[in-house]
Amino acid sequence: MSVEVNALLRTVPGAQAPLLDNVSLHVPDGMFVALVGPSGAGKTTLLRAIAGLDPYRAGTVSLDGHVMTGVQARAGKIGFVFQNYALFPHMSVARNIAFGLDVLPAATRPPRAQVAARVAELLDLMQIPTLGQAYPSRLSGGQRQRVALARALATGPGVLLLDEPFGALDPIVRRSIRTWLRDLHDRLGLTTILVTHDQEEALEVADRIVVMQNGRIVQDASPQELDCNPATDFVMEFLGEAVSFPGHVQGGMMYAQDEAIQPFSVPAHLADGPATAMIRPYEIGLVPQATDSGPAPVRAVPRGVRGGYRHYAVQVGARSVPFFVAQERDGLALEGRALDISRARLFRDGRACL
Numbered sequence: 001m002s003v004e005v006n007a008l009l010r011t012v013p014g015a016q017a018p019l020l021d022n023v024s025l026h027v028p029d030g031m032f033v034a035l036v037g038p039s040g041a042g043k044t045t046l047l048r049a050i051a052g053l054d055p056y057r058a059g060t061v062s063l064d065g066h067v068m069t070g071v072q073a074r075a076g077k078i079g080f081v082f083q084n085y086a087l088f089p090h091m092s093v094a095r096n097i098a099f100g101l102d103v104l105p106a107a108t109r110p111p112r113a114q115v116a117a118r119v120a121e122l123l124d125l126m127q128i129p130t131l132g133q134a135y136p137s138r139l140s141g142g143q144r145q146r147v148a149l150a151r152a153l154a155t156g157p158g159v160l161l162l163d164e165p166f167g168a169l170d171p172i173v174r175r176s177i178r179t180w181l182r183d184l185h186d187r188l189g190l191t192t193i194l195v196t197h198d199q200e201e202a203l204e205v206a207d208r209i210v211v212m213q214n215g216r217i218v219q220d221a222s223p224q225e226l227d228c229n230p231a232t233d234f235v236m237e238f239l240g241e242a243v244s245f246p247g248h249v250q251g252g253m254m255y256a257q258d259e260a261i262q263p264f265s266v267p268a269h270l271a272d273g274p275a276t277a278m279i280r281p282y283e284i285g286l287v288p289q290a291t292d293s294g295p296a297p298v299r300a301v302p303r304g305v306r307g308g309y310r311h312y313a314v315q316v317g318a319r320s321v322p323f324f325v326a327q328e329r330d331g332l333a334l335e336g337r338a339l340d341i342s343r344a345r346l347f348r349d350g351r352a353c354l
């Protein structure tokens with residue numbers, strides 16, 4: 001089921017700026033989208049608007065091309081899992097899952113046997129087949145999350161909206177449950193929108209990442225495109241550790257302010273003027289030591305090993321620049337004439353120089 005958000009505007013009395021400011025988003029059928037952005041960017045507000053839980057002043061939300069008018073119109077089509085997934089503590093897992101079906105109007109409610117069969121099917125799908133009679137207090141965080149998902153899926157929705165559903169889980173469970181979720185999404189042919197604070201999670205599970213800031217969408221792109229071509233310096237920094245080098249472009253070359261940075265060529269059409277080069281620590285290199293005398297050599301000081309990378313720090317002027325090298329690239333020279341930052345992205349007034 002496709003989701004189309006068109007020019008959504010949500011305002012609340014007393015707020016200086018709209019909570020959603022002309023937000024448009026198209027999620028084709030079967031796509032997995034991650035919604036990311038700093039706290040207060042409007043991610044939950046957007047998700048709730050799509051679900052029809054909050055009013056909006058202007059704009060539309062359509063499912064499969066049909067404009068949705070209220071929460072009733074969306075009933076059964078959208079499954080929603082909130083951050084603080086509250087299972088009903090006095091109900092068994094099976095009854096929690098059946099809840100979405102039990103509350104349907106009598107005319108559309110399936111017969112009891114059919115509900116029981118659906119619950120058994122969902123328990124299997126969630127890989128918790130024996131937990132139907134258990135009570136929520138007995139379950140681990142990961143198991144509770146699966147029950148919450150099963151409950152959201154009970155009516156067979158085409159769209160799944162997930163608001164930070166793994167927030168409370170420890171990192172190992174979180175990692176395994178997100179791969180499982182992606183698999184579930186594919187198998188059920190769902191259209192999923194996931195709000196997450198974990199950039200790594202977003203990059204790993206989503207087909208597309210939507211970055212929000214101040215109630216607006218600042219970039220909507222594939223993980224690869226976002227990584228290669230962040231639209232703004234904010235997106236670059238938001239998606240992972242980045243180091244900035246202010247400087248200027250002149251005659252198709254970028255010159256950083258610091259002389260320990262090797263000047264590098266930029267697309268010829270880039271106009272001369274100030275610019276900032278931003279680069280990830282694992283993209284920084286060292287220019288081999290030349291025999292002639294030049295600026296004092298730079299030296300990488302080891303800072304340990306993390307996540308398959310050897311971490312170093314290089315003193316550049318008054319600051320220490322982080323510098324990572326993949327562990328398999330052992331034997332790398334740790335002293336050089338300058339830092340090679342030619343893989344940096346360039347920004348001018350905060351926007352990418354294309």
Ligand SMILES: Nc1ncnc2c1ncn2[C@@H]1O[C@H](COP(=O)(O)OP(=O)(O)OP(=O)(O)O)[C@@H](O)[C@H]1O
Nearest residue numbers: 012015019037038039040041042043044045046197
């Ligand atoms: N009903 C409301 N009335 C007034 N302000 C609201 C209301 N709901 C949300 N806000 C404000 O709107 C902004 C966006 O909130 P929202 O919860 O959507 O952000 P978010 O991106 O999901 O943040 P987080 O990552 O912290 O969950 C915040 O500044 C919040 O305080």
